[in-house]
Amino acid sequence: MILIFTSGDKMVLRIAIPATSSSIDSNIAEHFGRAPFYIIVDIENFEIKKYDVLENTSANSHAPGEIPRMLASKKINILLCKRIGYRALSYFEQFGIHVIKTDLDGVKEALMKFIEELKTKK
Helix, strand or coil, X not given: CCCCCEECCEEEEEEEEEECCCCCCXXXXXXXXXXXXXXXXXXXXXXXXXXXEEECCCXXXXXXXXXXXXXXXXXXXXXXXXXXXXXXXXXXXXXXXXXXXXXXXXXXXXXXXHHHHHHHXX
């Protein structure tokens, strides 16, 4: 199930995607916790309004729950990733971040598919 968040009459989302490089054109990192970067994308009414790059300074070593907590502090609604373990998934749920898995490789490709799926469910 895909959650849609609204602010007034606008659909707004803040999505984090673990990435192999600091570009929206990069590949999705296979392991979200060891991803060198997170692409943070602001979506408003099914359009990308802006994106930022967040370096994962905990890529080599982090405590359980540290990355979900950090992403929650950035007001992330959704994590779009390839794989995630049950323990990590439970941390994201505790912080109110909905996790969506994708089998696509590219950040932009997965993001555009996600937006198209949202449009069909509105």
